[in-house]
Amino acid sequence: MYDSVVPAVASLAGAGDADLVDIVRGCGAAAARAEAVKLAAIVELWERRRRPERARWACDDWDATAAEIGCALNISSGRASGQMDLGLALRDRFPRLGRLLAAGQVPVTLVTTIVFRAALVVDPAVLARLDGVFVDAVRAWGLLSQKKLETAIDAWIERYDPDAVRRLRTGMAGRSFTLGDRDDRTGLTSAFGRLATPDAALLAHRLGVMVSSVCEDDPRTMDQRRADSLGAIAAGSLVLSCRCSTTDCPAAQVDDGRASSFRIGVVADRSALDASPDPQMHGDPTHSQPEPEARQPEPPSEPAAQPDPAPSPAPERRTAAVIPGFGCAIVPAPLLAELIAHGAGVRVLDNIEAITATDGYRPSAALDRFVRARDLTCRFPGCDRAAVFADIDHTQPYPHGATHPAGIKCYCRKHDRQRHCST
Ligand SMILES: [Zn+2]
Ligand SMILES: [Zn+2]
Structure with missing residues (x-):
């Protein structure tokens, strides 16, 4: 559509x-026009897909349209939903x-910034007034930094709708x-927020x-100890294990739960766990490799760290793990080794060759664990x-599809319904 203003890179x-x-200016304008057409097409598609009788469905027409747009743009359904908004x-x-x-x-x-900042304005008359103001002012706003741009937008909103800015600030200042x-x-992983002052105390x-x-022989800095203490509190503990190298330190004998709350599910060969903790990581020079067999199983409600299913060919076998219940956050090899060294349970999942198709609808416990991992x-x-x-x-409805690793897969409840829902 815009080939006339977008030249080939080779030229x-x-x-x-x-x-x-001129090309930079032209491409910028073409991109903006293309975005406008794209958003208008998204809205048009949504109008064709929406059916009032499905508005209260758990997986409604909005979800289905977002999934369709997400596939078309190769973005997640959440981002597609933002484009629809x-x-x-x-x-x-x-x-x-x-x-x-x-x-x-x-x-x-x-x-997008203007629309987001003005999201709390609800009065149609104020919206119309702001629309006119923004159109007049917006050409000069492109040169502003993001912070100055937000301040300029808020200044106009405050002039015409003080309650909207107050609602925004109240939200930002809330817990x-x-x-x-x-x-x-x-x-x-970063942690930031605002606590009620008594809670902070x-x-x-x-x-x-x-x-x-x-x-006093604990090698960690005070900042590191505070961070580790938060992890211990999250594990349900009110004590912090000492990381000193002495054998008679009573604080070194306590389990603060930071490692023992995890169970490492091994899909690759068990020897993939043969990495050593990094003594520089926490200033801890004392780790020794544990015997995984001695570990006790952990409560199933705790997040399980799962290793990367693709084993590394590196001779050091420094295999990282991921935490599937936490956005598949990566646990690098030294940190994984430290978790194991301080009490994380280890369970080797069944080898895929040992998991064969069954006649039943429900997968066996071993197959269930393997597919989730x-x-x-x-x-x-x-x-x-x-x-x-x-x-x-x-993947294929049972009994046509086998209850086998190649025939089953994981879907969250919403997308399981969406798969079976005809639009
Ligand atoms: Zn100690
Ligand atoms: Zn899902």
């Missing part, structure tokens, strides 16, 4: 500097802004606690007690729900 080498600037907001709440996008005069990122950030490094006191309970998450495209909480379903 750029022969273009002059001014031509390149954006398209509807430009049609119903900010139509003049939508026309500016369709004219290629404003980037979709800027429009919250979030785990994980896109910038997290492997093996580390309780936590500060508890952490102070726990970090002081280890002996293999799939890790719901198999629906873009879905991250953990396989440990999913249903196991036949």
Whole structure:
């Protein structure tokens, strides 16, 4: 559709500097126009798919349309749902802004920020007024930093609808606690939020007690001890195990639950676990390799760490694991070794050759464990729900489809229904 303004990459080498600037400008405008057409097409598809009688279904027409759009754009259903919200907001709440996008005069990122910041405005008259203000101001906003842009948008919203800004600020200042950030490094997960002050005081006191309970030979910094104490609290413990190298330290004898709460499910060869803890990781020089057979099984309600089903060919056999109930977060080899060294249970799953087809509908316990460990998450495209909480379903309806590793897979409840639901 936009081939006339989007030249081939191979032609750029022969273009002059001014031509390149024109190409950048033209492609930016073409991209904005394409986004407007894409969002309008998404809204049109949604209008054709929606059926009022299905509005209260657990897997309704919105979910089905989001799945269809997600497949078309190769994005998750959640992101597709966000695209549907954006398209509807430009049609119903900010139509003049939508026309500016369709004219290629404003980037979709800027429009998305405005729509998000104004999400709490509900008065139609205020929306119409803001739509006009934004259209007049938006051309100058493209040069602003993200923070200044948000401030400028909020200033206009506050002028016409102070309650909306107050609601937004109240929401931002409310209690919250979030785990994980896109910038997290492997093996580390960010935690940030706002606690009620009395709760924060309780936590500060508890952490102070726990970090002081280890002996002075514990090699960890105070920051590391506080972080580890939070893990112990999450495991249901109010004590922190000491990591000193002395044999008579009473604090070293206690189990703080940070490792023993996990059970490592081994799909690859057991020798894949023969990595050593990294003494530099936590300043701990004392790890020794445990005997996995001695470990006790852990409660099934705890998250299970599952190793990567594809064994590494590296001679060191430094195999990482993933935690399927926590977004398939990767547990790097040294951290996996440390978990095992400090009490994580180890269970070797049955070899795939030993799992044969059965005549029954329900998979055996061994086959159930193997399929959940293999799939890790719901198999629906873009879905991250953990396989440990999913249903196991036949790819081909039973009895035509065999109850065999090749014939069954994991789907979360919602996508299991969606698979069987005709639109
Ligand atoms: Zn100690
Ligand atoms: Zn799913």
